Amino acid sequence: MTLPRTGAFVVPFRNGNGIVNSSNVKALDRWLAHLFLHALGDPEMDLLLWDGQKISARETGPRVGMVVHDRGALWRLLTNPLLHFGDDYSAGRIEIEGGLVPFMETVYRSLAHAPKFHRKSDPGAYRRNQPNLNSPAESRQNIHHHYDIGNDFYQLWLDREMLYTCAYFPDPDASLEAAQIAKMDLVCRKLRLQPGQTVVEAGCGWGALALYMARRYGVSVRAYNISHEQVVHARQRAKAEGLERQVEYIEDDYRAISGKYDAFAAVGMLEHVGPDHYRELGRVIDRSMTEQGIGLIHTIGQNCARPMSPWFLQRIFPGSYPPTIREMMELFEPWEFTVLDVENLRLHYAKTCEHWLGRFEQNLSLVQEMFDDTFVRAWRLYLSGCIANFSVGALQLFQVVFSRASNNMIPLTRDHLTAAAGER
Amino acid sequence: MTLPRTGAFVVPFRNGNGIVNSSNVKALDRWLAHLFLHALGDPEMDLLLWDGQKISARETGPRVGMVVHDRGALWRLLTNPLLHFGDDYSAGRIEIEGGLVPFMETVYRSLAHAPKFHRKSDPGAYRRNQPNLNSPAESRQNIHHHYDIGNDFYQLWLDREMLYTCAYFPDPDASLEAAQIAKMDLVCRKLRLQPGQTVVEAGCGWGALALYMARRYGVSVRAYNISHEQVVHARQRAKAEGLERQVEYIEDDYRAISGKYDAFAAVGMLEHVGPDHYRELGRVIDRSMTEQGIGLIHTIGQNCARPMSPWFLQRIFPGSYPPTIREMMELFEPWEFTVLDVENLRLHYAKTCEHWLGRFEQNLSLVQEMFDDTFVRAWRLYLSGCIANFSVGALQLFQVVFSRASNNMIPLTRDHLTAAAGER
Numbered sequence: 003m004t005l006p007r008t009g010a011f012v013v014p015f016r017n018g019n020g021i022v023n024s025s026n027v028k029a030l031d032r033w034l035a036h037l038f039l040h041a042l043g044d045p046e047m048d049l050l051l052w053d054g055q056k057i058s059a060r061e062t063g064p065r066v067g068m069v070v071h072d073r074g075a076l077w078r079l080l081t082n083p084l085l086h087f088g089d090d091y092s093a094g095r096i097e098i099e100g101g102l103v104p105f106m107e108t109v110y111r112s113l114a115h116a117p118k119f120h121r122k123s124d125p126g127a128y129r130r131n132q133p134n135l136n137s138p139a140e141s142r143q144n145i146h147h148h149y150d151i152g153n154d155f156y157q158l159w160l161d162r163e164m165l166y167t168c169a170y171f172p173d174p175d176a177s178l179e180a181a182q183i184a185k186m187d188l189v190c191r192k193l194r195l196q197p198g199q200t201v202v203e204a205g206c207g208w209g210a211l212a213l214y215m216a217r218r219y220g221v222s223v224r225a226y227n228i229s230h231e232q233v234v235h236a237r238q239r240a241k242a243e244g245l246e247r248q249v250e251y252i253e254d255d256y257r258a259i260s261g262k263y264d265a266f267a268a269v270g271m272l273e274h275v276g277p278d279h280y281r282e283l284g285r286v287i288d289r290s291m292t293e294q295g296i297g298l299i300h301t302i303g304q305n306c307a308r309p310m311s312p313w314f315l316q317r318i319f320p321g322s323y324p325p326t327i328r329e330m331m332e333l334f335e336p337w338e339f340t341v342l343d344v345e346n347l348r349l350h351y352a353k354t355c356e357h358w359l360g361r362f363e364q365n366l367s368l369v370q371e372m373f374d375d376t377f378v379r380a381w382r383l384y385l386s387g388c389i390a391n392f393s394v395g396a397l398q399l400f401q402v403v404f405s406r407a408s409n410n411m412i413p414l415t416r417d418h419l420t421a422a423a424g425e426r
Numbered sequence: 427m428t429l430p431r432t433g434a435f436v437v438p439f440r441n442g443n444g445i446v447n448s449s450n451v452k453a454l455d456r457w458l459a460h461l462f463l464h465a466l467g468d469p470e471m472d473l474l475l476w477d478g479q480k481i482s483a484r485e486t487g488p489r490v491g492m493v494v495h496d497r498g499a500l501w502r503l504l505t506n507p508l509l510h511f512g513d514d515y516s517a518g519r520i521e522i523e524g525g526l527v528p529f530m531e532t533v534y535r536s537l538a539h540a541p542k543f544h545r546k547s548d549p550g551a552y553r554r555n556q557p558n559l560n561s562p563a564e565s566r567q568n569i570h571h572h573y574d575i576g577n578d579f580y581q582l583w584l585d586r587e588m589l590y591t592c593a594y595f596p597d598p599d600a601s602l603e604a605a606q607i608a609k610m611d612l613v614c615r616k617l618r619l620q621p622g623q624t625v626v627e628a629g630c631g632w633g634a635l636a637l638y639m640a641r642r643y644g645v646s647v648r649a650y651n652i653s654h655e656q657v658v659h660a661r662q663r664a665k666a667e668g669l670e671r672q673v674e675y676i677e678d679d680y681r682a683i684s685g686k687y688d689a690f691a692a693v694g695m696l697e698h699v700g701p702d703h704y705r706e707l708g709r710v711i712d713r714s715m716t717e718q719g720i721g722l723i724h725t726i727g728q729n730c731a732r733p734m735s736p737w738f739l740q741r742i743f744p745g746s747y748p749p750t751i752r753e754m755m756e757l758f759e760p761w762e763f764t765v766l767d768v769e770n771l772r773l774h775y776a777k778t779c780e781h782w783l784g785r786f787e788q789n790l791s792l793v794q795e796m797f798d799d800t801f802v803r804a805w806r807l808y809l810s811g812c813i814a815n816f817s818v819g820a821l822q823l824f825q826v827v828f829s830r831a832s833n834n835m836i837p838l839t840r841d842h843l844t845a846a847a848g849e850r
Contacts, residue, residue, distance in 0.1 A: 114762070114831070123759050174838060305831050306759040327765055328755040335547050335730040338538075340819060341751055344768035349838055395764060395831035407538070407729050407819035414598060414773055420844050 027051045031076060038079050043116030045108045050099075051076070066108050067099035088313030092380040102382065103359075106390030114396065123306035128277045128323040130309035136276040136321045138255050142228050144321035145274065149229035153208070155372055159361035163210035164235075167270035167300065168351040168399045178357040181350070186214040189269060191419050192343065192403050193296050195219040199264040202226070202290055204256040204283075205271025209236025209249070215267075216248040223249045224263070226256055259286050265298075266291050272301035272330075273322045280325075280332040288337040294411045296403065297339070302351070303327065303398040318384050324397055334404055342412055343403040351399045352392035359385040451475045455500060462503050467540030469532045474523075475500070490532050491523035512737030516804040526806065527783075530814030538820065547730035552701045552747040554733035560700040560745045562679050566652050568745035569698060573653035577632070579796055583785035587634035588659075591694035591724065592775040592823045602781040605774070610638040613693060615843050616767065616827045617720050619643040623688040626650070626714055628680040628707075629695025633660025633673070640672040647673045648687070650680055683710050689722075690715050696725035696754075697746045704749075704756040712761040718835045720827065721763070726775070727751065727822040742808050748821055758828055766836055767827040775823045776816035783809040 035049050035057040046063030048056050052071050070076045075095045078086035090096045098105045124130070134140040153164075160166055161182045169181035170188050189211065195201065197220030203212050206225035209232070215221050227233050233253045240246045252258075256271070266287050275283055287297055302324035310323060327344070334341060362369065362385060369378055391397040405412055459473050459481040470487030472480050476495050494500045499519040502510035514520045522529045548554070558564040577588075584590055585606045593605035594612050613635065619625065621644030627636050630649035633656070639645050651657050657677040664670045676682075680695070690711050699707055711721055726748035734747060751768070758765060786793065786809060793802055815821040829836055 111832070172839060305762050305764050326755065326759065328752050328759065331750065331752040335750065335752065338729050340729050340770065340772070340822060341768060341824075342770045344765060345840070346764065346766045346836075348764070349834065349836065393834070395833070398764060400765075408535070409819070410773065410817070412770075412773065415596060416769070416840070416843070419840070 025073075027053045027055050031073060032057060034076060034080055035070075038076070038083065041080075041083065041116070042109055043112035043114075045112030047105065047108055048099075064104075065100060066105040068105065069097040069099060071095045071097070082312060084311035085313045085316065088311070088317060088380070088383060091383055092317075092376045094375070094379065102386040103389050103393075106387050107394050110390055110394045110396050114394070122308075123326070124308060127307035127309045128325075128329075131312035131315045132321065132323075133316050134320045136274065136279055138257060140321060141255060141274065144319070145228050146230075148319055150231045152372065153231055153235050155369065156208075158365040158368055159358050161357075163214075164208040165210050166207050168302075168347055169354040169357075170347065171350055171353055174353070178354070178361075181354070182210075183214075186211050187218070188419070189267060189298055189300065189401075190215055190219050192298050192401065193265045193267060194413065194418060195221050195265060197221065200224070200262075201265040201267060202259055202261065202263040204259065204266070204268040204286075205274065206232070206236060206251065207270065208232050209239055209251060211267070211269060212236070212249045212251070213239060213243060213245055216245050217243070221248075221265075224252060224261065225249065226252050226254050226259055228253065228255055256283060256286055259290050261290060262292050263290055263295065264292055265296050267298050267300075269298075269300040270302075272299055273319075273324055276321065276323055277325055277329045277332060280330065281336055284333040284337045284339070287333070287339070291406070293406060294409055296342075296405050296412075299330070299333070299400075299402045299404075301325065301330075301400055301402075303330070303400040305395075305398065314384070314387070317380055327400065330400070330402065338407045339404045340407045340409070341402060341404050343401075343416070345401045347399040347401060348392050348395065348397065351397070352389050355385055355388040355392065359389060451477045451479050455497060456481060458500060458504055459494075462500070462507065465504075465507065465540070466533055467536035467538075469536030471529065471532055472523075488528075489524060490529040492529065493521040493523060495519045495521070506736060508735040509737045509740065512735070512741060512804070512807060515807050516741075516800045518799070518803065526810040527813050527817075530811050531818050534814055534818045534820050538818070546732075547750070548732060551731040551733045552749075552753075555736035555739045556745065556747075557740050558744045560698065560703055562681060564745060565679060565698065568743070569652050570654075571744055572742065574655045576796065577655055577659050579793070580632075582789040582792055583782050585781075587638075588632040589634050590631050592726075592771050593778040593781075594771065595774055595777055598777070602778070602785075605778070606634075607638075610635050611642070612843070613691060613722055613724065613825075614639055614643050616722050616825065617689045617691060618837065618842060619645050619689060621645065624648070624686075625689040625691060626683055626685065626687040628683065628690070628692040628710075629698065630656070630660060630675065631694065632656050633663055633675060635691070635693055636660070636673045636675070637663060637667060637669055640669050641667070645672075645689075648676060648685065649673065650676050650678050650683055652677065652679055680707060680710055683714050685714060686716050687714055688716055688719050690719065691722050691724075693722075693724040694726075696723055696757075697743075697748055700745065700747055701749055701753045701756060704754065705760055708757040708761045708763070711757070711763070715830070717830060718833055720766075720829050720836075723754070723757070723824075723826045723828075725749065725754075725824055725826075727754070727824040729819075729822065738808070738811070741804055751824065754824070754826065762831045763828045764831045764833070765826060765828050767825075767840070769825045771823040771825060772816050772819065772821065775821070776813050779809055779812040779816065783813060
């Protein structure tokens with residue numbers, strides 16, 4: 003089953019309605035442009051209007067530019083800036099000068115100090131701008147929207163193993179392929195996997211981590227996923243590798259997990275759960291982890307609770323939300339899990355997304371055969387925005403290791419994390 | 427200035443009031459004994475009453491025993507069990523068979539599953555049972571109560587460097603001396619100290635860490651402490667080592683910290699701050715850390731918010747509270763600090779306290795020359811209780827490393843943490 007390869011990013015767009023048009027720039031337009039820049043915290047950027055006029059909040063600093071091609075786009079920016087910036091950029095009515103990533107970094111850095119955004123934690127952040135939350139039915143719809151648009155598309159810009167989560171770069175120049183394998187190995191070490199153990203994975207993507215665990219660490223894995231296309235692909239891989247008896251892929255929700263396991267892993271899955279369901283996920287982990295079990299959650303996170311952009315939620319990842327550490331505690335506290343280790347891999351995710359965007363652009367002609375221009379521009383904006391969010395520190399990547407409170411078989415030191423592969 | 431060396435543990439004790447006496451055990455006494463065991467979650471222990479009768483909730487399992495010497499002690503256990511157990515044990519009206527640590531472990535394990543305590547997080551936990559909270563004046567009083575009872579006493583059972591915080595055992599058989607040095611080095615590595623940098627330390631004990639940082643890492647340290655005896659001792663040490671220009675000890679509250687520093691360190695200090703003041707401490711860190719600064723907080727913690735025992739708060743550490751990770755976020759979120767690394771050293775603290783109790787018992791005759799028997803028994807109970815709390819997982823030890831959100835000079839990996847000292 004595949005989605006139609008266009009229309010995923012249909013932009014609700016009203017124009018030429020007699021009120022809004024792109025004739026000469028007027029004083030009101032200039033005033034609105036200043037207002038918009040001010041709402042962004044007066045970033046070091048130029049706003050170039052459709053007749054070539056330049057509006058700037060500050061004259062100093064390195065410049066990026068935003069070209070607004072018509073009055074409608076400018077006016078929309080003031081009603082719902084993040085949604086309409088995304089849509090109008092995707093539709094080509096806004097262009098960026100000086101590079102999309104530097105532009106986004108400039109805006110995010112500025113927003114972080116804008117009075118409206120600065121140092122405010124919003125306890126209802128998760129629910130804002132959401133087209134869908136994450137009941138079992140909504141989760142299926144949300145996951146389908148993003149992950150079921152075609153494996154061949156993702157193959158164009160992910161690594162060979164098709165890992166769609168933050169890689170781990172042992173050194174900054176490691177290849178994406180090496181960094182994704184290093185990430186899988188780091189996860190396995192953090193879980194202290196031993197041959198013969200059992201692992202449950204909640205949200206398994208195209209199945210690479212489960213296969214790696216089975217192949218390299220001799221464990222049996224049961225992996226849950228509600229993306230049909232991913233599960234089909236993962237099962238084919240397991241069969242091709244002769245690992246279908248060691249690795250079982252189940253097309254079902256994390257809430258359906260049954261059985262007892264030595265390890266619980268969720269890599270890039272918590273983002274799709276929603277804080278309203280963390281307690282429920284904690285209950286699932288509590289009932290499925292053995293007394294000496296170890297768990298690992300790898301998730302995008304935030305320093306304080308802020309809503310996602312409505313554009314991102316409506317066009318890219320409906321239902322998604324990167325939690326704060328405080329919000330994540332709702333997973334652990336009610337079940338008295340002990341947090342053993344938290345590692346922040348933010349800079350690794352900026353680097354991972356740079357690789358993805360680079361490959362996306364390298365394979366642009368193939369992407370363009372699959373999707374229309376609106377989709378291509380939206381995806382470019384999404385990947386660039388991810389790089390910028392991680393590079394300016396607006397998003398984090400937390401790897402959290404936990405156990406039951408009474409588990410004294412936990413390692414004394416972190417030596418097992420740095421042992422070379424040959425020493426295991 | 428020293429406190430009187432007795433009376434610190436004066437036990438409010440009413441007995442022989444005509445109602446309560448220790449004559450023959452009656453049916454009511456037996457019923458109360460059962461009630462007490464049930465409130466503890468029916469642990470695998472025997473309660474031995476003053477005439478030798480044994481009351482047990484369960485007949486199976488390894489046994490520890492609690493001998494209650496008179497009816498008054500039994501009845502008091504039911505009114506405020508933790509306070510009166512501590513006081514009556516200290517006064518010798520309760521004795522323990524099978525070892526104090528195994529006894530406490532049995533009780534704590536049982537309490538963790540008792541209906542009253544099980545899986546309940548109490549948002550007001552910090553304020554319960556507190557004789558004093560932690561305003562600047564109360565903090566001075568609280569700190570004075572514990573730390574100013576005589577440096578010569580602490581010298582009897584701490585390591586040579588006089589570190590009164592969790593050590594780090596690179597291997598389980600390391601000596602306490604080696605483990606405390608390893609802990610200081612781990613802290614310095616986590617802070618990535620470089621020669622010439624400046625460090626501010628909030629709560630510096632007898633000054634060892636500040637001296638180590640200056641001596642081994644070539645940094646300048648300004649260290650704040652409100653324990654007069656500790657500051658006097660620390661200054662003497664700095665002078666004796668010729669480090670008095672590199673290390674400045676200031677007898678003042680963390681709220682008085684001024685200046686800008688490359689690193690902020692608080693080791694075993696947050697326990698005395700109280701969650702009501704975390705935001706305030708965060709503000710102090712925010713104003714005193716440079717843009718590329720790194721901070722480290724090393725603190726006892728909990729998996730979920732539970733009040734401290736009233737005995738511990740009244741007799742040992744008034745004003746103290748070990749936070750949950752959720753509660754600690756109030757330090758970071760309002761100032762948009764990024765959590766980079768959390769390590770849980772719980773098992774290291776159990777081991778550290780075992781060393782302390784062992785040295786305390788080895789030097790018992792010297793301790794007895796300093797303090798009366800009530801103090802000695804209270805201190806034994808305190809150290810044994812610490813071992814038990816850490817060994818059963820009722821308490822945690824969190825080391826948290828953090829930076830500003832925009833700091834991209836953070837290390838990509840943890841390689842700098844494991845580099846041998848010679849490689850620095």
